[in-house]
Amino acid sequence: MATNTDNMTLADQIAMGLGGGLFLLGTVGIGLLEIIAGNMNPMVVGTNADGETVNAISEAAVESVQNAPVIPPNVRAYLLTFGLVILGVFAIYAFATQQHLD
DSSP states (O other), X not given: OOOOOSXXXXXXXHHHHHHHHHHHIIIIIHHXXXXXXXXXXXXXXXXXXXXXXXXXXXXXXXXXEEEOOSSOHHHHHHHHHHHHHHHHHHHHHHHHHTTTOX
């Protein structure tokens, strides 16, 4: 099965650009932003009421915060999920219409 890349439709360009862009923003973009900000751990690191160091999703789960991400992990997860959903829906659309078959 060969693909035809000479005539990409507007739907192809939108789906690949939006889905791939969201996926890259969620992985590479936010990852670089976290590294530049000095956060090596994408989770909230802090201590609980007993003084133990814990990792948490939100700052409400810890007593005192030692390290908090610039972008919350749930926002990053939503970007990745939306990007993959868009690419998945596009793959189903392309398969259903069989527009890329020679």
